Amino acid sequence: xxxxxxxxxxxxxxxxxxxxxVCPTCKVKNAYVLISTHEAKTICxxxxxxxxGKDDFLTAIQEFSKNNEFMVNPDPAKVGLLLEGxxxxxxxxxxxxxxxxxxxxxxxxxxKIVCPCNFLIHETYKGVDKGECWCGLFIKxxxxxxxxx
Amino acid sequence: xxxxxxFFGRECPHCxxxxxxxxxxxxxxxxxxxxxxxxHDEKNADLMRSYRPILAPKCGGQLRVPTFFNTETNDAVxxxxxxxxxxxxxxx
Numbered sequence: 001x002x003x004x005x006x007x008x009x010x011x012x013x014x015x016x017x018x019x020x021x022v023c024p025t026c027k028v029k030n031a032y033v034l035i036s037t038h039e040a041k042t043i044c045x046x047x048x049x050x051x052x053g054k055d056d057f058l059t060a061i062q063e064f065s066k067n068n069e070f071m072v073n074p075d076p077a078k079v080g081l082l083l084e085g086x087x088x089x090x091x092x093x094x095x096x097x098x099x100x101x102x103x104x105x106x107x108x109x110x111x112k113i114v115c116p117c118n119f120l121i122h123e124t125y126k127g128v129d130k131g132e133c134w135c136g137l138f139i140k141x142x143x144x145x146x147x148x149x
Numbered sequence: 150x151x152x153x154x155x156f157f158g159r160e161c162p163h164c165x166x167x168x169x170x171x172x173x174x175x176x177x178x179x180x181x182x183x184x185x186x187x188x189h190d191e192k193n194a195d196l197m198r199s200y201r202p203i204l205a206p207k208c209g210g211q212l213r214v215p216t217f218f219n220t221e222t223n224d225a226v227x228x229x230x231x232x233x234x235x236x237x238x239x240x241x
Binding site for chain 2 (some may be wrong): 076077081082084085086089092093096099100101103104105107109112113122123124134135136
């Protein structure tokens with residue numbers, strides 16, 4: 001079961017079955033201590049940036065895609081509609097749920113549809129030449145010889 | 150009574166792309182497909198969830214939109230599909 005851990009040196013928060021051996025922020029070894037959910041939520045909530053809008057999210061997923069085999073869909077209309085849905089879902093339902101799926105109202109199941117999800121296993125992506133995630137926000141990066149229209 | 154449902158999301162591009170295809174199918178075959186938005190209408194979302202045991206195995210183990218569902222035969226098609234595939238579902 002996943003739990004919250006806090007680096008006692010720099011207060012990085014980690015959520016997982018076990019903590020990292022080395023804190024990725026301050027590089028101190030064996031620095032993580034198990035903490036309560038309340039403590040983690042308080043720390044994360046207090047230090048969270050005020051306002052994380054669509055542009056911030058778009059920049060984040062572009063950055064996230066940079067060193068991966070996929071990229072953000074170059075179709076701005078499609079991306080715009082999806083971002084609207086993702087943010088509406090966060091506002092109305094609590095998390096950035098995929099607008100092209102539906103919550104099952106089972107927390108663990110629903111975590112699987114928070115954007116970005118683990119779309120590399122989607123049948124629309126895995127083993128598909130011009131694969132994309134189910135909603136199409138991420139597409140397989142074309143080979144260098146191919147040109148994106 | 151045979152009922153054709155289309156579960157869709159308002160901000161789902163695939164759903165949007167399917168709308169003219171659904172219109173065409175209705176026009177050409179005379180069937181009526183009830184369009185049910187699931188992210189902004191809890192009643193529709195609950196209805197889709199009630200069909201989860203039937204729909205999820207046919208849609209990658211999840212509830213996905215767009216999903217086309219025949220309540221009598223339990224035939225379901227999910228995703229953005231060609232007109233012919235939708236017609237096959239709608240004329241069974």
